[in-house]
Amino acid sequence: MRYFVTGGAGFVGSHVCLEFLEAGHEIVILDDLSTGHRSAVPKGARFIEGSVLDSELINKVLSDGQWDGVLHFAALSLVGDSMRNPIEYMRNNGLGGFVIIDACVRHEIPRFILSSTASLFSNMDDSLIDENCAIDPASPYGESKFVVERALHWADRAHSLKSACLRYFNAAGADPLGRLGEDHNPETHLLPLIIDAGLKRRPPLVLFGNDYPTPDGTCIRDYIHVTDLASAHLDVMTSLNEKSVSYNIGTGQGHSNLELIHTVEKVTGIPVPWSVGERRQGDPAILIANPEKIKKEVRWSPKYSDIETLIKHAYQWRVANPGGYRK
Ligand SMILES: NC(=O)c1ccc[n+]([C@@H]2O[C@H](COP(=O)([O-])OP(=O)(O)OC[C@H]3O[C@@H](n4cnc5c(N)ncnc54)[C@H](O)[C@@H]3O)[C@@H](O)[C@H]2O)c1
Numbered sequence: 572m573r574y575f576v577t578g579g580a581g582f583v584g585s586h587v588c589l590e591f592l593e594a595g596h597e598i599v600i601l602d603d604l605s606t607g608h609r610s611a612v613p614k615g616a617r618f619i620e621g622s623v624l625d626s627e628l629i630n631k632v633l634s635d636g637q638w639d640g641v642l643h644f645a646a647l648s649l650v651g652d653s654m655r656n657p658i659e660y661m662r663n664n665g666l667g668g669f670v671i672i673d674a675c676v677r678h679e680i681p682r683f684i685l686s687s688t689a690s691l692f693s694n695m696d697d698s699l700i701d702e703n704c705a706i707d708p709a710s711p712y713g714e715s716k717f718v719v720e721r722a723l724h725w726a727d728r729a730h731s732l733k734s735a736c737l738r739y740f741n742a743a744g745a746d747p748l749g750r751l752g753e754d755h756n757p758e759t760h761l762l763p764l765i766i767d768a769g770l771k772r773r774p775p776l777v778l779f780g781n782d783y784p785t786p787d788g789t790c791i792r793d794y795i796h797v798t799d800l801a802s803a804h805l806d807v808m809t810s811l812n813e814k815s816v817s818y819n820i821g822t823g824q825g826h827s828n829l830e831l832i833h834t835v836e837k838v839t840g841i842p843v844p845w846s847v848g849e850r851r852q853g854d855p856a857i858l859i860a861n862p863e864k865i866k867k868e869v870r871w872s873p874k875y876s877d878i879e880t881l882i883k884h885a886y887q888w889r890v891a892n893p894g895g896y897r898k
């Protein structure tokens with residue numbers, strides 16, 4: 572099969588491309604390298620540098636032969652940043668999504684997978700979030716994904732484009748064989764920051780708030796291993812034929828920010844210095860997935876997402892790649 576992938580030089584996209592290439596598929600990646608890395612593009616994928624906002628370029632690329640589907644990862648994805656730059660998020664993620672969907676319709680591409688997010692939800696308790704939970708984004712980032720989900724809904728109604736909106740909870744970890752990992756600049760995600768604070772590559776970690784309505788006062792998240800996310804994309808793409816779907820993808824287990832620090836200390840044996848700071852705007856207190864729907868309908872199940880394995884893989888990649896993808 573032949574797939575067009577936006578954002579395939581990024582953290583999640585690169586791991587998914589690797590999984591598809593290993594399954595024997597042909598992959599063409601479009602990425603503007605705004606947060607991704609040329610050296611994260613897996614061997615065997617064709618790479619085109621460009622933006623999802625460039626409809627002329629996208630239509631040109633898609634005019635070249637038949638395509639079996641599109642995977643759309645390209646986005647700005649920082650909750651806190653989106654609170655300061657809401658329109659930039661709407662433009663890059665919302666408009667970028669519309670451009671790609673429109674191109675799929677024009678070129679009669681049958682399948683589309685969207686990287687959506689747990690940030691669609693604003694839960695205040697520890698109930699597991701399933702696909703029937705009310706959508707109520709607490710940030711422009713979450714909103715920018717929701718508008719693309721709605722566009723996909725109507726693209727199916729009007730043009731029969733079959734789509735899967737995959738709402739990832741917190742993606743983390745690294746390729747178990749160490750070929751790929753997580754490298755954002757600046758890094759804002761909790762797990763790599765905890766590890767780097769422990770490795771003394773950056774100052775002590777600042778926990779954003781300890782007065783949330785949770786047992787230890789820090790936010791709770793559901794961490795899903797990026798390689799399990801990759802296999803979910805492959806399984807979903809294979810089954811995406813008759814109806815469009817939405818799936819919440821996580822493990823069903825929550826870990827508080829403080830607990831994550833302690834687990835990193837346990838798994839790696841290094842102490843992690845930390846202090847408590849202000850809350851970060853736009854952060855929901857608790858986000859834990861109910862992944863039963865995707866498990867039942869697609870028969871997907873996570874292999875590497877127990878928290879200690881996930882931390883081990885993230886740690887190994889960071890130790891082996893102190894400069895990330897920069898040599
Ligand atoms: N990492 C997570 O925990 C998480 C959770 C939920 C959803 N997501 C979603 O998954 C996707 C991938 O996230 P990630 O963590 O890999 O982020 P990332 O920043 O590592 O990857 C995004 C990629 O998209 C590219 N990109 C951004 N804007 C672009 C544009 N206009 N044109 C072309 N390329 C562009 C970047 O260069 C980068 O390579 C995003 O859509 C994100 O919103 C991520």
Ligand SMILES: O=c1ccn([C@@H]2O[C@H](COP(=O)(O)OP(=O)(O)O[C@H]3O[C@H](CO)[C@H](O)[C@H](O)[C@H]3O)[C@@H](O)[C@H]2O)c(=O)[nH]1
Pocket residue numbers: 648649650687688689690739740741742759760761762764776777778779780790791792828851854858
């Ligand atoms: O230095 C830091 C960084 C983060 N945090 C806290 O750690 C938790 C996790 O924060 P991350 O930035 O690692 O992840 P988010 O939950 O904000 O967001 C991630 O997961 C979401 C889905 O849950 C999104 O889709 C988004 O793209 C992705 O970045 C939050 O409570 C945050 O406040 C800190 O305390 N200190």
